[in-house]
Amino acid sequence: MKHYKGMKKNCFYGLGVPFHLKKWLKVMKLCLFFMFVLHLGVSASGCAQQKVSLSMEDVTLEQVLKELKRQTGLRFFYSVEKVRNEQKKVVNIKNDVLEDALKNVLRGTGLTFTIMNDVVVIKDEILVALDSIKKEPVVVKGIVKDKAGLPLPGVTIVIKGTQVGCVSDIDGKFNFSVPEINNLVLQFSFVGMITKEVKVINNKPLDVELEEDVQSMDEVIVTGYFTKSKSAYTGSAVVVKAEELKRISPTNLFKALSAYEPSFQIVENKEVGADPNAVPEILIRGKSSFEGKSNQPLFIMDGYEISIEQVFDTDIERIKQVTILKDASATAIYGSRAANGVVVIETKMPEQGKLSVSYSFNATIEAPDLTDYDLLNASEKLQFEELAGVYKDPEGNVANQMKLDKLYEQRHKEVERGVNTYWLSQPLQTSFRHTHSLSLGGGNERSRYGVNLNYGANPGVMKGSTRDRFGISFTWTYNIANKFRIGNVLSVNQIKSEKTPYGEFSTYTKLNPYERAKDEKGRWIYLLSNGNPNPLVDAHLNSYDKTESTSYTNNFDIEWYIIEGLRLTGRFSYSFGNNDADKFISPKDSRYLQKANNEKGFYSSTSGRTNSMDGNLVLNFYHQWDRHMFTLVGGLNMQSNKMNSTYFSAQGFLNDNLTNLDFASQYEVNTKPSGKVEEDRLIGFFANASYAYDNRYMFDLSYRTDGSSKFGKKDRFAPFWSAGFAWNIHNEHFWGEQGWLTQAKIRSSLGYTGNVEFSPYQSQTMYIYDKDNIYMHGVGADIKALGNDNLKWQRKFSFNLGADLDFCEGRFSMSAELFREKTKDLLLDMSIPPSLGFATYTENIGEMENQGWELSLRTQILRNAKRDLYWSLSFGTSNSKNKITKISNALGKKNEENNQEETKKPVPLYEEGESTEALKAVPSLGIDPETGKEVFLKKDGTYTTVWDYRDKVVCGSTVPDFRGSVNSFLSFKGISLNFSLSFEYGAKTYNSTLAERVEGVDPNSNADRRVLKDRWKQPGDKTFFKNIALKEDVSNLTTRFVQDYNHLSIGSVSLGYDLKKNICKKIGLNGLRFSFNMSDIGRFSTVKEERGLSYPFSRQFTFSLSAQL
16 A cells, blocks of 8 residues: 555554644534533523422421422422421412522422432432531531421521531421531521521530511411311411410400401490400401301311300410401302301421420409499489489478478488498409410320410409319320321310309399498398398309319321322211209398298209210312312211200208208209200211312312201201302413412302201200109190290301402402301291290291491511511401391381380391391480470471380491501510400490489489489470470480491500520520400490490400420
8 A cells, every 4th residue: 555755654554534623523522522511501501491380288307399390391309308397287388490499399308409311309408418518627517497486496507608507406406517618698488488598607616596587378278177288278267376366365365356357246235345254256357147156257266166164265475377258269169167267276296305394374353344334423413313303292281291301311411421332343353364285295206295274363353253264285196107187185174153242233233322231240241221132142142053064075187198199087086075054042041031041042953964075087189280270078967955954943041051952941942853865966068169270360169968857857957058269360471470469360259158056956846744743653744835846947048249359478468358248947936825835946037138348457567587677567347337138027016015015225126128236226315304394206207205116216236337456566575465356336225224223213222423414394495305304214216316337446555575595595495485365445436425334334454474494
């Protein structure tokens, strides 16, 4: 082969390739390598930028990663043990890039990730951090806690600007190596907490406190059967956390809820005032039924139905949060029990970790509030009696006149001696109430335990009245391989109550101030100068009225996680209790002065035994496919209630030291021992289906069929349903990225719910055996009550339209609601002639409409985490009005009878086109200046001085045009200052004080000070009241005493302080908080009337202490 010169240097031997191409080949190889590396980087970057959407509830981290794998098609590598044991999450991600989605999902887990090509590797952050450390490491350690001083496990701690860091352990502690860096700053982050930066100084151990970021957390709606994130919920619900409740009232749950949520209303009771034994009447969105109990909401605690009395006595320290469900979409799953809304109470459960102890103490000074009373003093009362002609004999009898003159001189002499008894203070006291709550708990990932003890001594402001409670509960949960969870709560509660021996408070408002309770020697005066007995003598006898009740409840539940997204839950509750009431009236009581010995004294005993069972079996299914989320809930609910009670009464006691039944001479006249048994059962089948697309459009359907033993065979079962829709407008693509708008949501619902709040056996005719009616070997029976086999279910159709807005991450939020309800087949006990042998008969008697609106505004004026400064304001207002649209003939007759018989005070009206709260009175033109008589306007337009019930007209409603509340919460460096105001505007009221205690008052009794003012005396006088000397009874219902009723109340003012953590640590505590709360401290009203006639109102001043060990 021929070779050219120089070829040896420029060619590869044996290949025939020119040597100058060798450099080009090397360049091409390098380019290919870099293109490959660049391809991998671009591929990883492209994978990281994929968009994903997640809306998942009650899932593990492993389930979330599987869903991400399905949406992206990428491969995920991770340690199964690390992700399977992660706690359940509520995950809401809307069209976010994969990289950001993974950061969100893994936050607080101690895990990080790397995306390489089509592979996502989940790694332990600690190992990654150690691999990145090149310098000589230094050790940083410390502990992370929440504001309450409890350790926070799973907090992510990283060097600012890097991914190097670790997570806190189960005790909130952390310990890891970091490079030696000048001005080292660590960043602490945790889901639901405000991220905090801490500078490391001289490698000293850190004690870090994180605060809850309420706005960053999507509230979870707890319905009792399932939970949902609020953003995906179609119903109307309000969630209130325990800490928010205790800011308003540390001891009264109902007062705190009514201040926080205006649609939750405590019906004002001007009679019972602050009686510790009076359970309030509760309404949600006003009245939609005739009977008081039929308007009461359903109360659910930890998935089980409880009574309002149990809620009334619940220790507020046990409560975690309260959810108020208001519309059909939220409540229909409870069917026949949910017509008036549902209050779902969730209690605290033991936390994972070492044994923790918390103790709370409340000491309350309660003082009577007598600002509504303005009575005559001794000299004024004597003047009133003179003007009223008390000391003038109407017939001119000389002997009688001399007696009256002597009586006047006797009383006048007492007044001159300075006698001016303030009788209102005699039955009252400033009481000291105290409550204690002790909780212990702990455990690990498998098993947790808890014990709670609570005690409350609650004496009232009337002497001798009290309501003491004691409770203990044991909680235990066990987790088996993350497949089964078993839980059991055993609780025992005891209530001891006693009524005041002083009787009605109104008795003391009528006693004359020139009378003395004791003579100069300190002995009781038994009869006053007007011949009436001294009530203080009776109050100091050995009479009593006591009640003691004890209940035992065991709640057992089990959860089975069958497969991913499918869970079966079973709950069973059994409770039984005893309720015993004993009443004794001393034979020395003034009511027995004219009685025979065998009729003196009185003793009665009532004994009740209750048993109830409540069982639920619920299947929950959840699945998400791409942007579609499906949730199905189905289940069965069964209830059984039984009550057995006995009663007897006896009389004829020798003295009040011998109170035992053995010392009674006979049963009470015309009575004999009696007893009754009541039993009812309910079964319900329910289902709920919800669908959400891309967290934009949400649909919800609920259906339930209930069967109740309270109805006859014809109508034993009834269906209930609801449908709801919600639209998250802020998630729409056309809306764009509006940073100032956090949420814009519209929702609507409609559906049917029901009501079965009436006594059992109303559909059945009941008989009573008569032992005096014995024939041969049989016992005769008489009809006790007539049954109505045609009773129908009371059903309510509801429509709700709502909107939720949130701006600038919670800086300002608004929620507005419109609702309309129509109730059919209203139930009412009808009075029937006694000649038939029974007094009442339950019947479906009409229809009613109820409509209104609600508005809630909240703003965070200050939110500065660095300065630890927060100030938020909330304003809420609502309105509801009802109207009767149809009544039966029987109800029409009853209404006519009420109008005729009761003419002194307003009575319930049941007229078509009118509200159940309407006031009806005869129109008044005032007092005729010439005659001093009241002039009335008849329906035909003519004037008359003769009152006629047929001239009554509706002159207003006791329901206000709107009611509401204003709350302020301010905190700065551990110091908090909060206050709450409530108001009502636009109502009407019939001022019975003017009618009965001013104009129509008995001159022999004390009176309101206005009795001496604005009275007609002679022709030409233009006055509001009639002549003081007019011998007439209390005026019949007249519009003269109907007044505008608007009021503003200062519900509570509280000041609190959280002791600094470093000080707490020195004294061996994790946290210590002090607070002082003042409740019901001021009330301003357009109406001056006496309130608390049976039991006075009060003001409370509470000191609270809460400590965690």
